[in-house]
Amino acid sequence: MKRCAPAVLRNYNYKKGIWSTGVPDHIRKLLRDKSTSPLCSQDERNLVSYFMARGSVPLKSVGSGLTKKATTSITSNSATTTFERQYLIKYLYRHQAYGNVIKIAQKFLYTTIGSQRLLKQDASLPELKKFLLSLLILQRGIQLDQAISDIIQRFLLTQKTMVIDLINSIFSRMVIMNMHEEAVYKWVKWMKLVNGHCEFTNYMENKIVLRNFLSFMRQSNVRPDYLSYLKAIQLTQGPAIASQFATTLLFLLTYIRKFSSAEAVWNYKCEHNLPIVSSDLTCILKTYCHMQKFNLVSSTYWKYPDAQHDQNQFDYLLVAHSRLHNWDALQQQFNALFGIGKLPSIQHYGILMYTMARIGELDSVNKLYTQL
Known part of the structure; x- marks a missing residue:
């Protein structure tokens, strides 16, 4: 499986990066700021305007490469390097400039191939995560759905683990923001896009998919309304997905020994004539035994x-x-x-x-x- 980002760029250290010699001193001075406080509007505007006016270093094609002279020319003049892009997105996010994180990401993380606008293959996990979190923080739900769809389309076959990690990161942040119902709704929708279904009945085989959701279910300060989630999903995503998710819920609830909630989910499936699969029957028999019914x-x-x-x-x-x-x-x-x-x-x-x-x-x- 490919790395989601070059190892040398992971810490985004200003001094260790390769900066274009043409970057003005006042821009460099801004980028050296290690604080987390919001930028003044003028500095933020100057910084973003400067990079938005530049292009980006073209990706190397398979079997070809840039000559040393061409690379020097690019990094010396008007092209934004991969390091600069990664550092800039991290910098803007740290300074809470979420709108401009989105603006920079949409310009520099995408490329046009034929008539398609696709994410670049070198888009890294930290960049994509900050892009998605910025969309979430600014409550741009439609754009968030589109960005997740773009990520799935581009990276599902080569970096599925990264895709699932991004989805779970956004889900967990939504839980922190007390957006519980929407978080569950999005998680089901996105996991269905990734896996073709949302029915998981073996935790060890699907640990990477389920661990964040299971953590949410175990939180003592959260009282999930599972029946409300199921009703919303059945209404908007259809009975097939609702049935699959109910099976997942029933399995996880018995897994963490929350038998009363498991019985409620079982009753929901029965009352709404949703298909009963083998895992459902096993879980409810286990539930009845533990509840002494x-x-x-x-x-x-x-x-x-x-x-x-x-x-x-x-x-x-x-x-x-x-x-x-x-x-x-x-x-x-x-x-x-x-x-x-x-x-x-x-x-x-x-x-x-x-x-x-x-x-x-x-x-x-x-x-x-x-x-x-």
């Missing part, structure tokens, strides 16, 4: 035959039958394990033996033990 486990399981594709579902059925002291159902369920192509696990034996011991079936316990 054992009487709902079996009936719920048998109601959704098309979602009975997870062997873990049998664990919760056995637990429910054992807690309800339903010996006949427990025995039938245990025997049914042989119908899915695998022998019962030691865990299944343990559940059954424990239950039989509690009701005094010691001979049966001994027989089962000899089979292990």
Whole structure:
């Protein structure tokens, strides 16, 4: 995977960078300012006007390169180098000049290829992040959506991790800004663009996608209104995406043991006739067991035959039958394990033996033990 920025430019040190010899002294003096306070309007205007009047160093084509003489000519006169562009965007963002961050980014981070206006391949993660954050801070939602779409179009195939990192960064900043509903709405929309869906049911396989969202769900000072989010997404993005996101929510809520919220999301899917997938059924059976609603486990399981594709579902059925002291159902369920192509696990034996011991079936316990 390609680097998202040349390593030598990561710290944007003024003295270590390659500056055009034609940059005026008063501009250089401004750029040496290491404070974070806003610039005076005149200084900001002079700085931005100077760079907006310049071009940029053309990107090197594959199999070709600029001669030393040409490079010297470019960096000595009117072209803005990659380092200057990166330093300038960082500088303006640090001084809270968000409008001009957007202005500079739109001029220098994009290039025209044929009739298409595309992001440059050398656009770095820090530059893109400050561009997106500036759009967010100034509440330019339509432009933010377009910029994310541009990033996905340009970098998805070569730098997918960077794209996901940018989306999660914007999501987390929106959460900090108490834009919870909009943050969730955007996250679902953008992750669907990146992955083609928004259904994630394995945290370890999708950790890079889910970690920021899971952190949001775990925050003690935040009370997410999951049903409100689902309603908004179903209304604007359609029932298919709402169903996928509900599956993700149901999985994550059981993952962090917030079973009451998980039950509410399950009820939402059922009430709105959204498709029930295997992960949904497993999660609600787990939820019912932890909430000690054992009487709902079996009936719920048998109601959704098309979602009975997870062997873990049998664990919760056995637990429910054992807690309800339903010996006949427990025995039938245990025997049914042989119908899915695998022998019962030691865990299944343990559940059954424990239950039989509690009701005094010691001979049966001994027989089962000899089979292990």
